[in-house]
Amino acid sequence: MQRLKYLLQKEFIQIRRNTFIARAIVMIPIAQMLVLVPVVTFDIRHIDLCVVDQDLSPLSRQLVTKLQGATFFRINKATFSLREAENAMDAGKADVILNIPDHFERNLIKSGAASLQVLINGINGSMAQTSMAYLSGVIMDFNRKIVMEHIALKPVVPSPQINPRTRYWFNPELDYKIYMAPGILAVLVTAIGFLLSGLNLVREKEMGTSEQINVTPVKKHEFILGKMIPFMIIGIVDLAFGLVLARLVYAMPFEGSLPLLFGFVLIFLISVMGLGLFLSMFANTQQQYLFICFFFMMIFNLMSGIFTPADSMPVWAQHVNLFNPAAYFIRVIRMIILKGAGFTDIWRDIVRLSLLAVSTTVFASLKYQKTI
Amino acid sequence: MHRLLSFTKKEFLHIFRDFRTLIILFGIPVAQIMIFGYVITTDIRDAQIAVVDQSHDEITARLIDQFDASEFFNITRYLNSPDEIGHVLRSGHIKQVLVFEPDFGTGLIRNGTASVAIITDASEPNTGRLLASYSEALVARFNQGLSKTNAMKIIPMVRMIYNPTLENEYMFVPGLITLILILICALMTSITITREKEFGTMEVLLVSPLRPIQIIIGKVAPYLVLAFVDVLLILAISNLFFGLPVKGSVALLLFESILYIGLSLSLGILISTVSQTMQQAIFISLIGLMLPSILLSGFIFPLENTPLFYRIVSLFMPPRWFIIIIKNIMLKGTGLKFVWKETLVLIAMTIVFISISAKKFKIRLE
Numbered sequence: 001m002q003r004l005k006y007l008l009q010k011e012f013i014q015i016r017r018n019t020f021i022a023r024a025i026v027m028i029p030i031a032q033m034l035v036l037v038p039v040v041t042f043d044i045r046h047i048d049l050c051v052v053d054q055d056l057s058p059l060s061r062q063l064v065t066k067l068q069g070a071t072f073f074r075i076n077k078a079t080f081s082l083r084e085a086e087n088a089m090d091a092g093k094a095d096v097i098l099n100i101p102d103h104f105e106r107n108l109i110k111s112g113a114a115s116l117q118v119l120i121n122g123i124n125g126s127m128a129q130t131s132m133a134y135l136s137g138v139i140m141d142f143n144r145k146i147v148m149e150h151i152a153l154k155p156v157v158p159s160p161q162i163n164p165r166t167r168y169w170f171n172p173e174l175d176y177k178i179y180m181a182p183g184i185l186a187v188l189v190t191a192i193g194f195l196l197s198g199l200n201l202v203r204e205k206e207m208g209t210s211e212q213i214n215v216t217p218v219k220k221h222e223f224i225l226g227k228m229i230p231f232m233i234i235g236i237v238d239l240a241f242g243l244v245l246a247r248l249v250y251a252m253p254f255e256g257s258l259p260l261l262f263g264f265v266l267i268f269l270i271s272v273m274g275l276g277l278f279l280s281m282f283a284n285t286q287q288q289y290l291f292i293c294f295f296f297m298m299i300f301n302l303m304s305g306i307f308t309p310a311d312s313m314p315v316w317a318q319h320v321n322l323f324n325p326a327a328y329f330i331r332v333i334r335m336i337i338l339k340g341a342g343f344t345d346i347w348r349d350i351v352r353l354s355l356l357a358v359s360t361t362v363f364a365s366l367k368y369q370k371t372i
Numbered sequence: 373m374h375r376l377l378s379f380t381k382k383e384f385l386h387i388f389r390d391f392r393t394l395i396i397l398f399g400i401p402v403a404q405i406m407i408f409g410y411v412i413t414t415d416i417r418d419a420q421i422a423v424v425d426q427s428h429d430e431i432t433a434r435l436i437d438q439f440d441a442s443e444f445f446n447i448t449r450y451l452n453s454p455d456e457i458g459h460v461l462r463s464g465h466i467k468q469v470l471v472f473e474p475d476f477g478t479g480l481i482r483n484g485t486a487s488v489a490i491i492t493d494a495s496e497p498n499t500g501r502l503l504a505s506y507s508e509a510l511v512a513r514f515n516q517g518l519s520k521t522n523a524m525k526i527i528p529m530v531r532m533i534y535n536p537t538l539e540n541e542y543m544f545v546p547g548l549i550t551l552i553l554i555l556i557c558a559l560m561t562s563i564t565i566t567r568e569k570e571f572g573t574m575e576v577l578l579v580s581p582l583r584p585i586q587i588i589i590g591k592v593a594p595y596l597v598l599a600f601v602d603v604l605l606i607l608a609i610s611n612l613f614f615g616l617p618v619k620g621s622v623a624l625l626l627f628e629s630i631l632y633i634g635l636s637l638s639l640g641i642l643i644s645t646v647s648q649t650m651q652q653a654i655f656i657s658l659i660g661l662m663l664p665s666i667l668l669s670g671f672i673f674p675l676e677n678t679p680l681f682y683r684i685v686s687l688f689m690p691p692r693w694f695i696i697i698i699k700n701i702m703l704k705g706t707g708l709k710f711v712w713k714e715t716l717v718l719i720a721m722t723i724v725f726i727s728i729s730a731k732k733f734k735i736r737l738e
Binding site: 020024036038039040041042044045046048086089090091092108112113114115116117118119120121122123124125126127128129130132133134135136137139140141142143144147160161162163164165166167168169170171172174175176179283286287288290291292294295298299302303307308309311312313314317331334335338339340341342344345346 | 390392393395396399400403404407408410411412413416417419420435459461462463464465467480481484485486487488489490491492493494495496497498499500501502504505506507508509511512513514515518519525526527528529530531532533534535536538539540542543563567650651654655663667668672673674676678679682696699703704706710
């Protein structure tokens with residue numbers, strides 16, 4: 001116990017002396033919260049719309065006016081030639097083309113149906129889907145309005161109507177920032193646990209100081225613990241710091257229980273640090289470790305569902321994610337912060353992640369040899 | 373010339389001997405393309421939803437069937453009371469709950485109106501908004517079916533351009549090429565050059581018969597070749613596995629790639645002239661280059677939606693321009709006529725970077 005205390009003291013002195021690391025630990029959360037969060041957004045502000053009104057009837061004009069008033073659409077261009085509209089899309093000036101064909105109004109009134117042509121730039125699939133949903137919403141609304149007006153002229157019994165009442169839970173303002181802030185914090189904590197702890201161990205190897213430790217009476221588990229505890233503390237302090245920043249800058253809510261979150265983070269940190277220490281055994285220089293670490297972190301983060309909903313991933317990928325600590329963390333941190341999930345909602349994740357944490361740490365200790 | 377060749381050969385050997393470097397060179401591109409291709413999807417299909425049907429009549433049953441039949445929704449749970457909604461939405465997989473009030477059916481017949489509550493998990497705003505608008509559209513279509521007057525129906529005929537089936541690859545392959553090239557060219561070259569500085573071997577090289585320009589060329593040439601191999605690799609994988617075509621001219625695409633590789637290499641050289649240690653070089657490359665090229669290039673996050681300030685910053689990011697070029701050539705099939713401006717920007721940036729590094733490069737010992 002005494003030995004561990006001295007080891008920890010040594011680690012903290014080293015971290016404090018390395019100005020680069022010390023500065024990074026303070027500056028990176030600030031930079032991430034202030035710079036990254038507003039950029040990392042799928043928020044759709046406006047969709048560039050190009051209207052080709054070949055009908056020029058009162059009804060088609062009404063529809064165009066309605067689209068002008070819709071918040072999401074910005075009519076960038078109005079033309080009479082579809083060719084010209086397509087060129088605008090090629091040049092990146094239009095996301096959506098609405099083509100109102102000739103005789104639109106006449107067909108609608110005479111034959112009771114008329115079609116509109118909608119062309120959407122599909123390269124960004126999710127944006128295309130959203131554009132489609134918005135546009136059909138506006139058209140549907142317009143349709144209902146003109147039918148009502150039309151019916152009002154004739155005495156007919158009004159047809160029954162179901163009114164959908166939409167409510168957005170957990171994020172009523174649909175604010176992307178409060179969704180991304182916990183995710184970005186999770187990436188930060190992952191980087192601290194995974195990168196710094198392993199890097200520290202490889203550094204000892206590279207400098208030759210691990211041999212010095214090998215000849216001391218320090219036990220294997222004490223050495224591993226001595227490498228884990230400092231970064232565990234840094235990770236938790238950085239997370240707390242980031243949470244406060246997110247609260248101050250973006251008014252991020254905190255629905256769940258703080259002790260639950262920090263307890264979970266502790267398990268998470270143990271699992272990634274165990275993994276980091278394990279992988280560090282395969283590297284002799286810091287550069288080599290960085291390369292290995294970079295590869296794994298990239299896979300972990302991409303698969304974790306930080307940018308894209310993990311629920312829409314294929315089933316096999318969700319199975320792979322059972323072994324991905326970042327996937328648990330990203331999901332749970334958002335559940336606790338935004339939805340106020342309690343122990344009963346996440347106990348399965350806690351059990352699974354704990355198993356992962358125990359096995360990575362055991363592997364790391366087994367692989368670490370106190371020999372030269 | 374002979375000296376330069378043997379120096380370049382030595383650099384190649386360095387790269388191929390270390391499996392960890394090979395992981396970065398070839399493991400990352402292949403892993404990324406597979407993950408983006410097979411795992412990451414931004415579109416929503418079969419979202420799990422739950423239903424609270426307190427009315428149990430013929431109309432609610434029909435509407436619920438409509439939801440279940442839709443490609444966007446999959447009804448996986450029936451709840452007995454609205455009290456369960458909180459728990460169901462909090463614990464994860466269910467994204468939306470439909471609530472029918474107890475007198476839904478009778479109200480609809482007697483008063484002509486009834487309401488259904490659509491409660492959506494909006495913690496991820498896009499999914500929430502998309503699900504809500506799909507649901508509203510579905511209810512509106514159902515309403516049209518209920519109305520007796522079948523007159524005046526506007527039918528939007530939607531067609532997706534460039535990417536008819538909304539495949540993910542169309543979005544990520546151009547971004548991936550852009551990212552990998554900057555990673556390999558800028559990060560790796562800046563590391564190898566600063567490594568020589570840090571270990572003091574740069575001085576050895578400088579006193580050797582090799583001229584400084586030859587040292588730089590020898591360091592950079594392997595990465596030019598390897599980066600080009602990576603472009604071919606990514607294009608081949610995306611074509612073979614995901615059927616992604618190159619609609620425009622392949623020659624033009626490869627030419628633009630070489631131009632961009634040159635630009636990234638000159639950036640790498642520039643970074644190595646300003647940093648003293650590998651740690652600094654890595655830090656500058658990752659924070660100064662990698663992050664902006666992911667975030668400010670329009671790769672994952674559409675640029676038009678970022679705040680104005682960042683849109684201005686993005687003008688100075690090489691990836692932003694290359695991604696436009698590559699999307700145009702690969703996906704839209706447009707030629708140089710549409711991308712000459714972006715090409716000129718790349719050339720101008722390369723010239724600026726090379727001249728700054730030429731000025732800063734120290735050939736004297738300190």
